[in-house]
Amino acid sequence: MERSSSSLWRKIRSRYDLVGNECKNCGSSYFPPRVVCRKCGRKSKMVEKKFAGDGEIYSITRIRVPPDTFKDEAPYFIGVIKLKEGPMVEGHVLENGIEPKIGTKVRVRFRKMYVEGDEGLIYYQYKFEPV
């Protein structure tokens, strides 16, 4: 996890609001946003696209031994989510009493991802909750 004001600031719209982009030439959508479309190369016409945050679990892992950053959080789930608009996104999957499995529908939530000690920044980001 990067720890600087400028890199946090640049990623706020994608982290907070799932803003990625879409290629108007072929219709492929990307999250996080790409500068050039993977299919169209030089012909790509990239425009901003905001994803609704609904999707389903494509793969799921329970983390028991987390990296230092998330040591207070364990155990927790990390999943790859297939957004209904197409792209795959990796993210934390929240506990809510519904067991997260492959194919479980999820919706986006806004949560704290990381807190930089007692005096640093708080990093907020999307996480996913089973529905």
Added chain:
Amino acid sequence: MAGIVGYGAYVPIYRIKVEDIAKVWGEDAESIKKGLGIREKSVPGKDEDAATIAVEAARNAIRHSGIKATELGAIFTGSESHPYAVKPTATIVSAGIDAGNRLMAADLEFACKAGTAGMQMVIGFVESGMIKYGMAIGSDTSQGRPGDALEYTASAGGAAFIIGKEKKQVIAEILKTVSFTSDTPDFWRREGAGFPSHGGRFTGEPGYFRHITNATKMLLEETGFKPSDFDYAVFHQPNGKFPTMAAAQLGFTTKQIENGLLTPIIGNTYSGASMVGLAATLDIAKPGQKIMVTSFGSGAGSDSFAIEVTDNIDAKRKNLTKIMEMINSRKVYIDYSTYLKNRGSIKKV
């Protein structure tokens, strides 16, 4: 006058029962449940704070209202647990709903009534024509010192209200709002202190009851309404008992307040409390019905509102997240040790 064009609430998933707290301190759960009028309270997740709750409530409000977030001209966030001492929660909300940059934003603090103070400010801005729509939020992850009576009630939750005056958008008109304010040392927290302090029994009579009754009487006098003119009433709810007593003193019935009294099942959400109660009431209100709301914030003050539901309310319910459904369908009980773990990281920020 201006009115509510959309609203949304949010309550975290976790709950702890009075029994599980009482067990740790060797207290009698039944007498606490009876004395405070509370069964269980909400607890924020380790990754939740007043800003994340504010964003969730704000997103629900935008979805319900049908307006675009970029149409908001102001966002005011009221809380006594803002995650930063310096750096506004309101800007985090503006980014969390993608409201763009052409708006004013500020944080408010007035114990449990900072959210309704924000509503009054937005009403003023809308009425003056300075903005088309504005959002006021009350959101808290409040904390009680372990072993203190507040530990049974201090909970987490919030609500967001969008105010505007375009006739076809308004679901409930604000007929009148008044405030009663005085300097009263009933409850406080100094900068850097982890937990609030309070004046014990002093918080009741000179704090809660004096302000709630004076603001409500003022509202009734200035509108000419009687308690029986209202279909519903919502009072600030630090526990389940105070609002019931205040209602009785003022001539409101138990039936009028029961739909907006959520503290028995979610605890005291502080800045969120009266606003979540209003949200639950609007969830079931019918066109033409009247709602009276009086908040209370220690320090101290009360804001009182007379509200009349319009014909638009039914049509707008298609995108509504109902608060009672959210409370009942998303619920994970935790024990006291998990509660302490969650609370530890709440304190860290």
